[in-house]
Amino acid sequence: MESTTSEIAIDCAPLLRVYKDGRVERLLGTQTVPPGRDPKTNVESKDVVFSQETGLYVRLYIPKGIRSSSQKLPLLVYFHGGGFCIETASSPTYHNYLNSLVSEANIVAVSVDYRRAPEHPIPVAYDDSWSALKWVASHFGGNGPEEWLNCYADFDKVYLSGDSAGANIAHHIAIKIGKEKLDGVNLVGIVLAHPYFWGKEPVGDEIKDPAVRAKTEEIWRLASPTTSGSDDPWINPVDDQSLASLGCTRVLVCVAEKDLLKHRGWYYYEKLKKSGWGGEAEIMEAQGEEHVFFLAKPTCENAVAMLSRVAAFMNQDKA
Known part of the structure; x- marks a missing residue:
């Protein structure tokens, strides 16, 4: 049998x-890769456990030349994608992307590892991400447990970003900061790359095929078995009045023309501008590209352009 x-x-x-x-x-x-010095960019990285209880870690990145400078740099906290179910902060996909972004933008970055569904269903990913950010914030006075954050990170210039499910997490963390505040973190902006938002009813020209929509909801239900469905505020936060309380002053949304989720990114952008939130929102659409193309094809023209745009976004307020 x-x-x-x-x-x-x-x-x-x-x-x-x-x-x-x-x-x-x-x-x-x-797949996973170890941290270390990247031979292409000379960006350095290392893993640090932020929760002894769960064993979760962050991968820290610092750019070339920072050790010989007294200047503190903008700090990016990044949440990886993967439908809340796959990938890690040690994935070669994310390791390579963070090396490139840290080099291009000349920033300090923290890539967060969180527990994944279905073993750890929603909202565990959000809770772990918030715990990681609180650990990061504990360094703002220069007395935290990690030297790189004490010495090199400018906590007056903090950014959050992520792709797909990670962009979803970045949004919800920014909302939480707006409502609860977090001592030591001045959140300037968020970058949402191909955000994983959804909803029961199609928006704009979003696909209407019931089978495709059901498959998308199935993945969400796997991550969140107790969900109310596709209009659950975790996956469809756009119609929630809390958009106005987003805890930053600038937002960049990146979408791709051939991505199933493109219309949700545009919908988020339009609703945010009308929500009463007082910040500035930008959107960038990559023509002819699929979901998270910039991770799969990091050297293509559109990926290089997107990397430059994201880097410029995080350097706009540099002294």
Whole structure:
């Protein structure tokens, strides 16, 4: 008799499969690379555990030449994507992207590792990300446990960013900062790359095919089994009145022409401008590109242009 270990309970290929015995098989985002000095950019990185309770870590990045400078640099806190279910801060995809971004923008970066669904369903990813940010904020007086943050990070110029599910997290963390504040963090702006937002009813020219929409909701339900559905504020925050309380003064939304989620990014941008929020919003659309293309094809023309735009966004207020 065949063991239940080989019987699939939930098939969310190409992301992952869940078997009837509870085993989770991730099909993407399983590779990891160690931190260190990147030979292309001379960016340095290292991993630091921020929670002894969970063993979760952040990967810290500093640019070339910072050790010989007394200047403190803007600080980026980055949340990786992967539908809340795959990828890590140690993924070569994210490691390479952060090396390039830190070099291009001349910033300090913190890439957050959070516990993933389905083993750790929503809202664990948000809670872990908030815990990581609180740990980062503990360094604002220069007396935190990590030397790189004490010495090199400018806590008056903090940015949040992420792609896909990570962009979703960045939005919700910025809302939380707007409502609760976080001592030591002056959140200037957020960069939402191809944000993973959804909703029950299509917006704009968003795809209406019931099968496609059902598949998208299935992935969300895997991450959040107790969800109320596609209009759950975690996945559809746009119609929530709290948009006006976003805790930063600048937002850059990046979308891609051929991305299923493009219309949600535009919808977020338009609603944010009308919400009563007092900041400045920008949007950038990459023509002819798919979801998170800039991670898959980092040297293509559109990815290089996007990297430059994001770097410029974080340097606009540099002294």
